Amino acid sequence: MIPNDDTIVARATPNGVAAIGIIRLSGVLSLQYIRSCFTFSKAISPNKVYIGYFNDPETGETIDHVCVTYFQNPKSYTGEDSVEVHCHSSSYVIKAILNSFVFLGARLATSGEFSKRAYINGKLSLTQSESVIDLIHSETKLQHQVSLNRVQGKLYTHIQSIRSQLMSLLEQLEGSIDFPDEVPPINRKDAYHIIHSISNELNHILSLQDLGKSISDGVHCLLIGKPNVGKSSIFNALLGENRSIVTETPGTTRDYITERIDYNNVHFHMYDTAGLRDSDDVIEFLGMQKIQSLIKQATIIVWVCDQSTPLTSDDFIVLDHIKHLPNYAIVFNKSDLSSNHVMTIPNAAPIFQLSCSALDSHSISCLKHLIYEHTVSSFQDHDLEFLCNIRQHACLKTLVCLISSLLDRLNVTYHDDMLAIDLRNCINSCSELTGDTITEEVLDGIFSRFCVGK
Ligand SMILES: Nc1nc2c(ncn2[C@@H]2O[C@H](COP(=O)(O)OP(=O)(O)OP(=O)(O)O)[C@@H](O)[C@H]2O)c(=O)[nH]1
Ligand SMILES: [Mg+2]
Structure with missing residues (x-):
């Protein structure tokens, strides 16, 4: 996926009168933009809070007394150079600060664009990014716990470990097809046991999804x-x-x-x-x-x-x-x-x-x-770690079907070449679930569910 080269800006806090409003910038020119508006004269180091006046870069007029923090890439939410401006949350001040950055060349961010960049830059897996949406929208303690588990990547890690077991089987199978003199054929009985236990695990995870709903x-x-x-x-x-x-x-x-x-x-x-x-x-x-x-x-x-x-x-x-x-x-x-x-x-x-x-x-x-x-x-706390969202649930169902037909085929004298194709399909399905292979269209659909500024 191509990294972005423009700098985006958005308010990160909701509309309305409040004590503090936050505006976020992300992209290569973030630091340059804030320097053009901020009265703080010395160098701005990362991860420190600076207090000063924010001036309109076009007219020089003071807009607000603000706090500014700079996060240097890759140690930021998006993995890019980022700046946060904490100002007073009047709609006039917020608009004026946003306009200042747009005047300098920043682009207003679309919904979820900060998180999409975090994903593209490897800061979040897709399952984690999706969970950020659920985290923002969680209303009850349980919903919060479920989405936090996903942000911490527990489902992701589990599916990754299943994927690597499938991968080692595939490596051995393809090795034995390509180099029959050097690599021994897979032991179908052992392979059956591995796939059988994967199938049990996945069926258990699938059975938990009603709880998730x-x-x-x-x-x-x-x-x-x-x-x-x-x-x-x-x-x-x-x-x-x-x-x-x-x-x-x-x-x-x-x-x-x-x-x-x-x-x-x-x-x-x-x-x-x-x-x-x-x-x-x-x-x-x-x-x-x-x-x-x-x-x-x-x-x-x-x-x-x-x-x-x-x-x-x-x-x-x-x-x-x-x-x-x-x-x-x-x-x-x-x-x-x-x-x-x-x-x-x-x-x-x-x-x-x-x-x-x-x-x-x-x-x-x-x-x-x-x-x-x-x-x-009746469900246990640790079950909550495996709850999927709608997209992941659909992928999980496909994966369970693929694993079950692979299991059936291991039982009969199915040709090794065909088994390799089935294994590869299962591996791709794991990657789809974790979001490691995903189309741009699906990605846009996922991130458009975010609010602007996240
Ligand atoms: N003694 C007693 N009366 C009850 C109880 N539950 C409901 N009632 C009475 O039974 C009558 C019907 O109650 P509703 O709650 O309207 O019954 P419903 O099943 O909703 O009736 P429909 O809407 O017509 O289908 C009312 O006069 C209630 O006061 C109960 O537990 N004990
Ligand atoms: Mg009634």
């Missing part, structure tokens, strides 16, 4: 059930506010309502839905259609039943929608009412079931904790 997007929890069982009451109790209308008339909720709650550092998107039942009502039919598409996207589905009355055919209509799924739980609501019916549901395999009352805060806390336990908390 739950941490980055939040857990989507859908409350469903026939009318009047108390879905909206449970929804309100989980939220701790009267968000949904609750009445004793069946069919009160017609459309779905969603709200977010945060529990143990995870976002939970709760969905209250219209009651499912056999009905000719057009509005209810449309409500049911929406529920069907929500069911497909839900992390967990909570089927609410009313234990104060016997189950009816409408309850079984609900069960028909979910019984084939691995991610539904059953809540027997209204446990406070005396006429409790013992609930046993044939052909149901819920991940948990709970007897509860929307009126009792203790049982609502239990429900919240069970939802958390069955979606997030």
Whole structure:
């Protein structure tokens, strides 16, 4: 990739009035540009903070009293000569300083251009660069921990080590093809063991990605059930506010309502839905259609039943929608009412079931904790190191498929030349995941997700 030869500038702090605003310059002329505007007369050494006045290079007028730090290449974020100007964050001052640098010849940076340069100059791997975006956008402690792990390059290091194991196999295989008298053929049994253990590792990493999705997007929890069982009451109790209308008339909720709650550092998107039942009502039919598409996207589905009355055919209509799924739980609501019916549901395999009352805060806390336990908390801290973003997840899936077909082919008398091609594909797929081989187009897509100034 060609290194950049121009000098870019951008504000690194957000718009708006604040005590301090930061402007960043990166490129060969950074030091020259700051010298043309800064009143500090002596030489500017790297990594020190200098205080002085910033003057407009065109008019000589003072713009602000600022602090300036110079980072000499390669010891800077971008790997290029860089300068940071810390000024007062008025929009006038920031604009005037940016204009001064543009007047001298700097170019306004595009989104993510500083990080793209860091990547091109080998300061960050692609996985680390991508994680910087997630780090900036992280809202919860868990999201922060996941992206920090990626910035520290743990996933990268792991995939690199898998890549080098594949590489040594390929070297031996190609050596034995090209120089059969000097290099012995690979031992297929040993190769099988190596690829088998790589396959297990990758499948484990792949199995963790649902957790990654739950941490980055939040857990989507859908409350469903026939009318009047108390879905909206449970929804309100989980939220701790009267968000949904609750009445004793069946069919009160017609459309779905969603709200977010945060529990143990995870976002939970709760969905209250219209009651499912056999009905000719057009509005209810449309409500049911929406529920069907929500069911497909839900992390967990909570089927609410009313234990104060016997189950009816409408309850079984609900069960028909979910019984084939691995991610539904059953809540027997209204446990406070005396006429409790013992609930046993044939052909149901819920991940948990709970007897509860929307009126009792203790049982609502239990429900919240069970939802958390069955979606997030069963994972270990070290699993967080292997969570991918969307691009990496797609690459990981391809890699897992390639490794699995390589494994199948090692079992049969597949020709060495063909094995070498498969191994090479696996190695390329590792490089794509880590970002060591990547097209300019993909790169632009990744860095455009950054903010300007990062
Ligand atoms: N005693 C008791 N009453 C409850 C409980 N949960 C809900 N209710 C009552 O049951 C009725 C229906 O509650 P909703 O929360 O509106 O039920 P829903 O499932 O959302 O009903 P639809 O929106 O019509 O599908 C209301 O009168 C609630 O006060 C509970 O745990 N105990
Ligand atoms: Mg309701």
